Amino acid sequence: MNDLVLVVLLTLVAAAGTAVVMTNAPERQAVTYAFFGVTLTLLFLALQAPDVALSQLAVGTAFVPLMVMLAIRKIRGGRQ
């Protein structure tokens, strides 16, 4: 049972990671990256590392995508 959960989550992480690489536009990549962060969080939780899961959730799904979006907005130079 526990092995099954790990296999499912590892597959999910691999799929989400591939999705990040396959996403072309950086602003869309920020969103897929956030989702990839959620899958990693679930994996860490299943591996009984809640401290790491919490760090991953806070940094990987909120902080980094926000910074990426702001950087893209600056590079594009427009305001929407």
Add this chain to the structure above:
Amino acid sequence: MTRASRYLLFFVGGGLVVVLYVWGVVGLPTFGSTHHPYRDRAVSASVAHQTANVVSSVNFDQRSLDTLGEESIFFASVIGAAALLRPSKQEREASEAGSGGGGHVMASTRFIGYVVFPLTLLVGFDVVAHGHLTPGGGFQGGVILATGLHVMYVSGKYEALRKLRPVTAFEHGEVVGALAFAGLGFAGVGVSGSFLANVLPFGSLGSFLSSGAVEVLNVAVGVEITCGVIVLLSHFFEQAMEFGHGKAAKR
């Protein structure tokens, strides 16, 4: 350096890394086994200092020097990013010409923001305050607090966020947090002769007042990370929202 010598250097260095890595992995206990020599020692050391969250005990008691190093790296990188993102003369002029503003925000988004904002701050404080008891701690709670503040931006206007966030105060807060960590380290030197020794009373396992210096260090890190992340993001916001248009952007 020629191309050939660069490749040579890469293959020698890379080859060594591969050999060491494989050697290290082969020596590891198999995945999912019950044999954990490091865990056994870490757990007993943690219980000896009345710290319920063993991960916090490792980070802030058994190997707190490593954590001090990490905090210093974070501190330095915030300063580095601030130096890189400082506004140029052109950008400052563009900013004075008028800027900021926000687009249209859906009523439902604003409503969710008002509900989530206080909840996020509450969770952040909780994670910092119970770092020695439950999963989390100063770093995780600090990032939650800092990003939680930016819910104000998602649900409202950049102006609202700007008023809520006196950047200078947070710059000072970051320094205070970093100094408090190092100060507790020197307190260890003064009392027991070794840097970052856990010199505070340990209390009793599982109660709020336990773990000695672990929770105090967690709060120091929480202050530093909250302020540091806010300062870091404020520079990104400044660049994107205030100078992100017009002549300045076309440099």
